[in-house]
Structures are given as C-alpha cells and as structure tokens.
Amino acid sequence: MAYRVNNIGLWLDEPEDLLGQRAAEKLGVTRSDLASVRVVRSVLDARKKGSPRYIYTLEVEMAPGRKPKQLPPDVGEAPPPPEPLTSVKPPKQWPIIIGTGPAGLFAALGLLERGVKSILIERGREVVARRKDVAKLMRDGTLDPESNMNFGEGGAGAYTDGKLSTRINHPMVRKVIEAFARYGAPDAILVEGKPHIGSDLLPGAVAKLREELIAGGCEVHFGQRVDDLVYKDGRVAGVKLADGRTLESDRVILAPGNSARELYERFAADGRVSVEAKPFALGFRAEHPQTLINGIQYGSAAKNPKLPPADYKLAENLDVDGEVRGVYSFCMCPGGIVVPTPTEDGLQCTNGMSNSRRNARYANAGIVVSVSVADFEREGFHGPLAGLQFQRHWEQKAYELGGGKFFAPAQTIPDYLAGRVKKDPGGTSYRPGLAHVDLNRLFPERLTTSLKQALKTFDRKMRGFISDEGKLIGIESRTSSPVRITRGEDLQSVSCKGLYPAGEGCGYAGGIVSSAIDGLRVAEQIATELA
Secondary structure, eight states: OEEEEEEEEEETTSOTTHHHHHHHHHHTSOGGGEEEEEEEEEEEEOOSTTOOEEEEEEEEEEOTTOOOSSOOTTEEEOOOOOOOOOOOOOOSSOOEEEOOSHHHHHHHHHHHHTTOOOEEEOSSOOHHHHHHHHHHHHHHOOOOTTSSSSSSTTOTTTTTTOBOOOSOOOTHHHHHHHHHHHTTSOGGGGTBSSOBOOTTTHHHHHHHHHHHHHHTTOEEEOSOOEEEEEEETTEEEEEEETTSOEEEOSOEEEOOOTTOHHHHHHHHHHOSSOEEEOOEEEEEEEEEEHHHHHHHHHGGGTTOTTSOOOOOOOEEEEEETTEEEEEEEEEEEEEEEEEEOOSSTTOOOEEEEOOTTOOSSEEEEEEEEEEOHHHHHHTTOOSTTHHHHHHHHHHHHHHHHHTSTTOEEEEEHHHHHHTOOOSOOOOOSOSSOEEEOOGGGSSOHHHHHHHHHHHHHHHHHSTTSSSTTOEEEEEEOOSSOSEEEOBOTTSSBSSSBTEEEOTTTTTSOOSHHHHHHHHHHHHHHHHHHHO
16 A cells, blocks of 8 residues: 655755655654655745755555554545546547647647647747747847747747746646656656756757657647638638648647737637637846845755755735735746847847756846736726737837847836936846836836835845845736637637637646646547547
C-alpha cells in the first residue's frame, strides 16, 4: 500500500535522508517498515525570517505485510495512476488549430493521444528561430510584427520565463508538468512547489513536443497568419490565410494568444463570432536588485547557498472612491530581466523572464491594477473591443512617453509616489533602455491612486520595497486577454458551431499550465463528440 504523507519539514542544515525517518514517525511505524520513499512536492517556507525551511509531500510504499495502525489527518492513500486513453474514430477532416502556444500545442497532443491528427497554423516562426527576432528587438528596438515575444511557436510564455506554477486545482496539472519533463525540461519541475523551466530551456522542450506531433502525423505550418474563418450553414468550415489560401475543416480550435488583435477585430466587425469585452489588469514592472529582495524575504539567512533567489507575491484589495479594486504582483521573476513585448510599432509594453538558473542581477514583477468594463467606458471605449482599445491607448501613451524605439518610461518608486522626477532610475536589465520620466502621466487618476496606495501597503509587508533601488518600468498591459470569445458548456462558440475558443487569448486561461489544460479540455470534448 502507498500513502501520501504531507507536511514533512526539513531545516536548511538537515539532510534529505531524514525524510524517511520523519515519514515513519508520522505514520507511527519504524523506518524499516517503509519499502520506498519518494518526494512528490517540495515548497520553501520562508515565512519565519531568518529560519526558512522546506516542506515536503512524500509518497511512501509500505513493506509487505506492514500497515499503519491509524492515519494522521494529513496522510491519505496515494492516488491511482490515470486510466489509459482510448482512440476514437478519426473525423473526415482534420481539426485545424490556430496558434502554437500552450493551448494549441496541448490541444494537438490531446487529440493525437485519442488517435486524431490535426493541422496547426502559426503566424510566427518556430521557437528556436524566434530567438533571433527577440534578440533584435532587445538589441536595437526593431520589431518583427509576426515573430516576437508574443507571436511564434510556444506562444508568449516561450520567451517570458516558462513558469509552470498555477492557481488552478485541476487533475490535468500533473499531466502538463510531466509532459514538459518528458520533452526535456529539468526533472526538478516534477517536485518543485513553484515549477520553473526557464527561457533558456523551454524552447527546446517546445520543439520536442512539436517533433512528437509531426512524428504522429500532424502538420505544423509556420509563417502562416489566419486572417479570417470560413463559414457554411451557420458553422465554421475552415480558415482563410493571409496568402489567400483556404484550408477546409468543420472543426477549428481558436488558440491565437492574447495579442491576436486583427483576428478579434475581424470577429467584432462581421458579428459571426460572439466577442465580449473582458476585464484585465495593467500597471508597471517593478525592478529591484535581487540581493535586496533576498534580504527582505530571507532576513539573516539571505546568503545561505541552499536558498534560491527569493520571490514574492503581493496582493491588496483597496476601496478607492467607493470602488473595490485589486492590485497585485504578476509574473514575478527572481534573477530575471525585463523584456519588451510589443506586437505593433508605436505601442510599448513589457514583461519579465528568467533563465533556468535565475542568476541575473535583478528581480522583477508586474505590479498591476484590475480594470473593468466601467473603466473602459469612462475613457470613451465601448463595445466588445473596449478593453482592447483601452489597452492599446495606454500602450501608445507609454511609447510616446518613452521617446520611441521601445525605450521604456521609468521612474524610481519613491519619485513616483512623490510625483517628482528627481533621481535617475539607474541600472536596469531592460533593453533597449529606459527613459527617465514621470509615470504619473500614465493612467487615469483612480488607477494611479490605487497603485500608489498598494505600493505603500506592499512596503509594510516587505520593508524596503519602496527604495531608491527600486524602479517602475512602463508598462505591463498584456496580463490577460482584454476580450473573451464566448463559448458554451460544449466548449464551442455560442454563435458558431465547430469553433472551439481556447486558452488565454480567448479569455479562458492565464499562464502556460492553465492554457495547456484548456487545450486538453477542448481536445477531450472533440474526442467525446467523435466517440
């Protein structure tokens, strides 16, 4: 019999050899009663400053004939392995998948596991070749609107960190993480409480996933932008490509990412695909020296070599002018860099990334405030694309404030709070570079007030967060999609049968893992229809 044993703690100076003994003590048996001990999950607990420790979840197998007399509350039987998937009858027309981000790739993988081949269409380049376009944007501010930080194989996550942590609790989470490990990501992601691949290793894993799809018979086409859908008798009948060709299929999975603005504008214009405005969040990237964050989070233990670069997670709900508004940290990157993520000339936006070792000088995170349909309307934006127009408006303002060529407007946190332009922001990881300006010139006053109040609260939680060493870099605006392609319980568009909106871009996920899971869910829905 195998058991899951939770909440086994080890201090930093204690060896992992003690895990078996502590599991045995919790079960009320001897160490020799355990045939095997395997780490399922480990999480760093740094709540006690100066005395961090790791908390483990273990899976233990009892020796033959041995059994605990009574199970403690935090011990249970280990879950059984998942049932193997069975093949279904392939359709006459292969499903077409728009986009090769996590939702698109895992939709194709889920279909292939059920014996269904698909055709994947990607406007950008394959993931390794993408690196050159990303590097050119960072080097001299030259943007390729079809291949950049957002567009291309692997989606926006491929070159913006590769974090696999997620807030959703879904049985497919493990499947996604195991898949990435199978395709070459470090085995450590299988047990880390906050699994992270790194932007240096994730592209290789994405490429191997694509190679498996092709080996299974799928087609993958790069440099092919979908400009519109083909319709027949009230349902989807294929896709129209930018080069004028048409590909036919009665099942299309729409997974283009949250920056596929031309496609969403086409849907809103012709009215055949139901689109609605969706709340999202925007703000800045906060950047600090990693040593400062280590000291704040770890206290006197900050220099312990067994500790990883410290991260943080901050959130606050504030009442501003009678409205409750959330402000929170987003996509925190220890030992990382701030990167430009525009998809259109004249629009400035940023994100963060870390390589697998997380050994860069700075830490960064989005500090963002939630915005609603009411916020869009106050600025004069209405209709299903109101959020997209609101997002684009502030990206344009940020570009102008930065002076062009994707220089990012930036300011020290104390100067931002004081409304002054005094101290230069100093060194940064951001390329092409920073423009020292007053960020109070961005965003409506109610959003600025919310951000400022939250920063003061965050400093009470993390003393030193407000520091001349800390700077804000503009802007963080692609936190999630500003539109939702509405779908029903069958995961099909409510207005166009055969169209399956999926992933973050269509408003149904937020990050690599949740997007991959949504792709798997769509694949399973199609397989159920074919069974």
